[in-house]
Amino acid sequence: MSTVHLGMPGVRPQHASPGSSHLRGDRSFPAKARTELANPVLRQNLQHATSTIQAKRASVVREVRDWQKLRDAGSALKWQVTDHLPEMLVQLEESVQAAGGTVHWARDAEEAGEIVTRLVLERGQQEVLKVKSMATQEIGLNETLAHAGVHAIESDLAELIVQLAGDTPSHILVPAIHRNRAEIREIFLRTMPDLDPSITDDPAELAGAARRFLREKFLDMSGSVAISGGNFAVADTGTVAVVESEGNGRMCLTLPRTLITVLGIEKIVPSFQDLEVFLQLLPRSSTGERMNPYTTLFTGVAEGDGPQEFHLVLLDNGRSAVLADPEGRSALHCIRCSACLNVCPVYERTGGHAYGSTYPGPIGAILSPQMTGVTGPDDPNASLPYASSLCGACYDVCPVKIDIPSILVHLRAKEVDQRREASGQFHGTWDVAMRGASKLMSSPRAYDAAVRASSALGAVKRTGNIGKLPSALPLIPGWTDHRDLPVPRQSFRSWWKDRERHGGAPAPRPDGDGPEDSPASGEDA
Amino acid sequence: MRISLMTTCLADVMAPDVARSTVILLERLGHEVVYDPRQTCCGQMHTNTGYYSEAAPVVRHFVDTFERQLDDVDAIVMPSGSCTGCVRDQHRLVAQHEQDEDLEKRAGAVAAKTYELSELLVDVLKTTDVGAYFPHSVTYHPTCHSMRILKVGPRPIKLLRAVEGIEVVNLPESSTCCGFGGTFSVKNSDTSNAMVTDKAANVVRSGAEFVVAGDASCLMNIGGKLARNGDAPRPIHLAQILASTREDPFVPSAEMLGRAS
Numbered sequence A: 001m002s003t004v005h006l007g008m009p010g011v012r013p014q015h016a017s018p019g020s021s022h023l024r025g026d027r028s029f030p031a032k033a034r035t036e037l038a039n040p041v042l043r044q045n046l047q048h049a050t051s052t053i054q055a056k057r058a059s060v061v062r063e064v065r066d067w068q069k070l071r072d073a074g075s076a077l078k079w080q081v082t083d084h085l086p087e088m089l090v091q092l093e094e095s096v097q098a099a100g101g102t103v104h105w106a107r108d109a110e111e112a113g114e115i116v117t118r119l120v121l122e123r124g125q126q127e128v129l130k131v132k133s134m135a136t137q138e139i140g141l142n143e144t145l146a147h148a149g150v151h152a153i154e155s156d157l158a159e160l161i162v163q164l165a166g167d168t169p170s171h172i173l174v175p176a177i178h179r180n181r182a183e184i185r186e187i188f189l190r191t192m193p194d195l196d197p198s199i200t201d202d203p204a205e206l207a208g209a210a211r212r213f214l215r216e217k218f219l220d221m222s223g224s225v226a227i228s229g230g231n232f233a234v235a236d237t238g239t240v241a242v243v244e245s246e247g248n249g250r251m252c253l254t255l256p257r258t259l260i261t262v263l264g265i266e267k268i269v270p271s272f273q274d275l276e277v278f279l280q281l282l283p284r285s286s287t288g289e290r291m292n293p294y295t296t297l298f299t300g301v302a303e304g305d306g307p308q309e310f311h312l313v314l315l316d317n318g319r320s321a322v323l324a325d326p327e328g329r330s331a332l333h334c335i336r337c338s339a340c341l342n343v344c345p346v347y348e349r350t351g352g353h354a355y356g357s358t359y360p361g362p363i364g365a366i367l368s369p370q371m372t373g374v375t376g377p378d379d380p381n382a383s384l385p386y387a388s389s390l391c392g393a394c395y396d397v398c399p400v401k402i403d404i405p406s407i408l409v410h411l412r413a414k415e416v417d418q419r420r421e422a423s424g425q426f427h428g429t430w431d432v433a434m435r436g437a438s439k440l441m442s443s444p445r446a447y448d449a450a451v452r453a454s455s456a457l458g459a460v461k462r463t464g465n466i467g468k469l470p471s472a473l474p475l476i477p478g479w480t481d482h483r484d485l486p487v488p489r490q491s492f493r494s495w496w497k498d499r500e501r502h503g504g505a506p507a508p509r510p511d512g513d514g515p516e517d518s519p520a521s522g523e524d525a
Numbered sequence B: 001m002r003i004s005l006m007t008t009c010l011a012d013v014m015a016p017d018v019a020r021s022t023v024i025l026l027e028r029l030g031h032e033v034v035y036d037p038r039q040t041c042c043g044q045m046h047t048n049t050g051y052y053s054e055a056a057p058v059v060r061h062f063v064d065t066f067e068r069q070l071d072d073v074d075a076i077v078m079p080s081g082s083c084t085g086c087v088r089d090q091h092r093l094v095a096q097h098e099q100d101e102d103l104e105k106r107a108g109a110v111a112a113k114t115y116e117l118s119e120l121l122v123d124v125l126k127t128t129d130v131g132a133y134f135p136h137s138v139t140y141h142p143t144c145h146s147m148r149i150l151k152v153g154p155r156p157i158k159l160l161r162a163v164e165g166i167e168v169v170n171l172p173e174s175s176t177c178c179g180f181g182g183t184f185s186v187k188n189s190d191t192s193n194a195m196v197t198d199k200a201a202n203v204v205r206s207g208a209e210f211v212v213a214g215d216a217s218c219l220m221n222i223g224g225k226l227a228r229n230g231d232a233p234r235p236i237h238l239a240q241i242l243a244s245t246r247e248d249p250f251v252p253s254a255e256m257l258g259r260a261s
């Protein structure tokens, strides 16, 4: 896909605000992963959940004969949006205003937090209901509201579990994926005052308890305020779409007097008809359902029907900075289906918290560092592009065909280039090793000599494989801590040379113990 | 046909029998194999770790070495899915990073003639039965880059099924990455270890005597774990199975990916 040159922005795009944004952890990925990997319950919970959902997704995707064409369409629409984002945003603003809504522009998490808090306080509310939303999680809205004395209640079951536990979400779609039924029962018993202690960990009973807890909140919603995110915003009609499974969202979007929707600026689709593509792609990719139970579409306000006030807060918080990189910008195409998380062998083992951001998994590894920018080698987000074996499973499942592995490598290169250019910063263990290897591997003579030297090591060590050992070479211990390494024996190049000396006759098999021929035994290449 | 062998640096030093087997196999099929000892590495490690500027001299050297042969050989073969993927997809990126249009063009010409082993056998040499004999049970691990970048698909399995005496058994969760990922295995060694631990357990669960793949790097990872655990299955490269015959059968040595016969 060729990228469109977007021209020079009048204002330099800024990164996400470090203060309120939940986009950066306190430790690097390898350090956090080590902690998470040591938790066998977490691993079991995750493995069970991700493999179930992955299998469901695969089977409903298989049913759709034009799935690859749908993906192409989804991808093309999203490229159209990123190529024309400024115009489409203005179009969206006009459409929303024409339909009776109010549009607010928020440069970062703080601005968005201020706008929402002001709207809530102006309406005299101390409690607001929330529909599960990544954007409000990203900007730490609940905390901002709490500072102003406003209590936000999460209405999504999993989000509620996370909130009651005082925990943070670890998955885009299933925020409490790291918890099992027994743990959830404990959390409910601790936090729901009227709960009958005889409750079991049967999912139906647990959902029933949550429903009773939330219904009371829904019932006194007259004059109230609800806050949602949105999956899509249609530029030509001003319609916002919220896709969900539980129906709690539908209640929040229809019962209150005032609805505030916080939406990342990349959530635009050009026209109403384009929803047909995404409403096919999203449910199959995310929950593995043919169609999600509730899709709520709302356009501005309608007298006597639903909220009588609608505010749309358009959030940048680093998205313009992502847009500024032609090779990284397709990270903005994400429709938050979470298929890439469920299929990722790294996510499946470390869980979402290791990524330290609202956006975990493969998409988080390319989105978070681009949104925050990377301040230096010690920035925890600098480690995210390396949190992948580049296996490519994410790219295969992504409904909008984001080439995550290529962007990961691009971001690695960007970080290395930055360090190379900043004087005095290119002396790390890896920098030195990589420079050395580059010299060696671009010089056939030096390389040939190095191969001979390594084979000589094999002549000293008589057993077949290198076991656990402390090594002088910086790169080897990470390997031999966990697995054996073959001992270098006679190299191929030396075998080939022997064979040519024997007139190209089928060479004898090396006996496996023979030392390398001496460097003097043949001409250098 | 005249086929140029790019052994890959890893096979040259750490798994030479993989390269030897490639030569023996292709010669047995009646082809001439040429080998230019000036070859070193494809530059994948540098590229995937983000060191494009350091990859550039390696890529330049690779292109210099193999460009010279383009008129004299019918194909270039690499017994590795990920290195072939690097040549095909990433040399271009490195050249672009260096803003070297000439290198990009020349790299493209070399890449167009470069094949992974199973691609060469099935697509270019049009053969699936190479006359091999391997009376053992094996399970096939499709390495990520051969499966998702090169899309070799069923080619390796077709080649394996045509081997006399072989039993190919199913590998549970076969399409999950083994956790190698080049420098990932060192930079994120704990996560990599968790991944290869599961892969090794699935190999054991398959009940096969050998785990076969088209990449010596992934086999070193899986084999290294199996050896560390003291598990019975042994790693073997596709080339080693296809080179094995009744007259000259493969007999494993104590060395990983090595042979005693």
Ligand code: SF4
Binding pocket: A285, A333, A334, A335, A336, A337, A338, A339, A340, A341, A363, A394, A397, A398, A399, A400, A401, A402
């Ligand atoms: S990157 Fe793709 S697969 Fe991952 S959550 Fe976003 S849309 Fe889904």
